[in-house]
Amino acid sequence: MxxxxxxxxxxxxxxxxxxxxxxxxxxxxxxxxxxLKPDVSIAQAHTQGEKKLPEIERQYLNGVTKNIALESMSALWGEFEGEWVKQNKLPEKLDRIVVLYQDLNSDFTQAKVTIGYIAPEYAPSKDFIVLPLMGKGNEDLLASRGQYSVSEFIDAWGRIDFKKSVDALVEVHYLSPQGQPESSQLSVYYK
Amino acid sequence: MEFMSQAFSEASIIFTESWVNNNFLVIATALFAVELIRYAFKKKLSWNMVGDSATNLITLSFLLVTIFFIGLAYVAAFTYVFDNFSLTQLPITGWSILGCLILADLAYYWEHRFFHSNGLAWGTHSVHHSSPYFNISVAYRFGPLDWFFPFFFHLPLILMGFNPFVVLLCETLVQVFQTLLHTETVRKLPKPIEAIFNTPSHHRVHHARNTQYLDKNYAGILIIWDRMFGTFAREEEPVKYGVYPRINSINPFKVYFHGYTKLIKQLWQAPNWHYRFKLLVKPPVWAWKQEQRRK
The missing domain is CATH 1.20.5 (Single alpha-helices involved in coiled-coils or other helix-helix interfaces)
Incomplete structure (x- = not known):
């Protein structure tokens, strides 16, 4: 040749x-x-002897889910934008975007990450990801709702109590009525 | 299949690469010892061969010293390009690593062909070819700029979004695979393996100075690239190793720098700038033909 x-x-x-x-x-x-294990939260509720929570108290996330290295987050955001924002799949009245980090590895460099919005309560699907249950006393607010620079938000991860076993982290990015990011919040959920 | 989709951390890739590098050197040393014993049994072992092998390992130490100083800049440049200019950022999964390995092997083919295609690159690569012997130690016979040119051939992989440490791991795997090919102990492997993979037989051809074997078999892991691009030759007649003219030295400094010393001498004695330019960009055989014509 x-x-x-x-x-x-x-x-x-x-x-x-x-x-x-x-x-x-x-x-x-x-x-x-x-x-997907939509009954994880129910199982947890049983083991802790709590009253089974009604369906309506659970929240579901709809969006893109991937097992990724956390340094590749920008690629996942790009995918979310391509699949959901540009294709107008998001609900019209959207006030927040939620990022859920699960199955974090020991050095917190990779996780199963979901970027999405809180799906309507009336239509759970097997494609939806279950958000951790709030108000069970196992969560900590690492960054309360406010405006943060990227580095300040990353610093908030340093406030995780590493002696405890982490179940999930939830980032909430609140949007203005025009759909622009306004403020953010970060919480950790321990097992 | 699920394993291939599983995400790996960057740290685990870095660990794997250093693990491969460190442990492989032990394996290569053991194989080299076996080769020396075999040569001794066949009464082919000579002091010159032992000296040549020692020289090979000294050139390796020269390269390691160079990498000690520029290695960080190499990784930093890859990381900078990945962070700022890559088209996408691919996840570190088994599929990404497999894809990167195939592409790194293809990049190696072109890098290797480039080394043979012009005087500037041949100045460094001729060191690797200058040994009149063919054993595992020859795989560690490096030239002064052997670290430099591969950067440009692997940079496109970074631009495609492969993680820099995955690219470095794949470069290492291609290199490690090739090391094992520098042996006369293995004659030919089963036909399907010889058809797809680079083997000691194919690589002996690459190191030959027999006319019909010149500029053939550039492959790293897969010989299919040579078959596809028309640079394949099968080992038929016995191979004569080395370069012409032979350097006849086991002085590590002379061996390490002889390629560029010769090129500088040629540039100095060149009749004009046009000729000098051709010495840098034309294949080494061009300079040899010009010299023969003048004689």
Whole structure:
């Protein structure tokens, strides 16, 4: 094969493999969707001898879910924007975007992350992710609702009580009526 | 399949790379000892071969000293490009690592072909080819700029969004695989393996100075690249190793710098600037032909 044809072929191979690798997150995501455990919170309620909480008290998140390294968060935000914002899939009256971090590894570098909105209570789907139950006394507010710089918000992670086992972290980004980010809040949920 | 979709942390990739690097050196040393014993049994072991092997390891130490100083800048440049210019940022999963490994192997093919295609790069790579022997220690025979050129061939992977540490891990895996190919102990492997993978037989051809073997078999892990791009040659007649003219030295400094010493001499004696430019960009055989013509 001549040099130019070889370079063209190599470019085509590179593009194809890159395309396949780009496509793989979707496969990973669909694999993860099947693993959803919507009854986790109920099981927890039973073990702690609490009264079973009514369905309405649970909140569900609808959006994109991935197992990722936390340094790749910007890519997930990009995906959320591409799949939900640009395609106008979000509800018209949206006042907050929620980011849920679950299954964090020991050095807090990777997690199952969901970026989405709180789904309507009346239509739970298997694609929805269950948000941790609030008011059980197992959560701590790491950053109360306010305006933070990126570094201040990252610093808030340092206030996690690492002696306890972390179940999840929830970031809430409140939006203005025009849909612009207004304030944020960060909470940790311990097991 | 689920394993391939599982996300890995950057720290685990860094750990894996250093683990591979450290442990592989032990394995390579053990294999080299076996090779030396085999040569001794075949009465082929000579002091020159032992000296040549020691020189190879000294050139490795020269490279390691260089990497000690520039390694951080190398990683920093990859990370900077990844953070600021990459088209996307791919998750660190088994699929990403597999894709990156295939592309790093393809990048290696072109990098290696580049090393053979012009005087500037050949100045460093000729060091690797200058040994008249072929054993595991030759894999560690490096030239002064062997760290420099690969950067540019792997940078596109960073721009495509592969994590810098995944790219470095894949570069290491390609390098480690090739190290094992520098041996005369293994003749030929089963046909399906010889068809797909680079093998000691294919790599002996690459190190040959026999005319029909020149500029062939650039592959790292997969020989399919050579088969595809028309640079493949099968090992048929016995291989004569080394470069022409031979350097006939086991002085590590002479071996390490001889490629660029020769190039500088050629540049100094060149009749004009146009010729000097051609010495840098034309294949080394071009300079040799010009010299023959003048003689």
């Amino acid at each position: 001549k040099l130019f044809a070889s370079i063209l072929t190599a470019s085509a191979i590179t593009g194809s493999i890159w395309g396949l690798v780009l496509f793989q997150p979707a496969m990973a995501e669909s694999a993860k969707q099947d693993e």
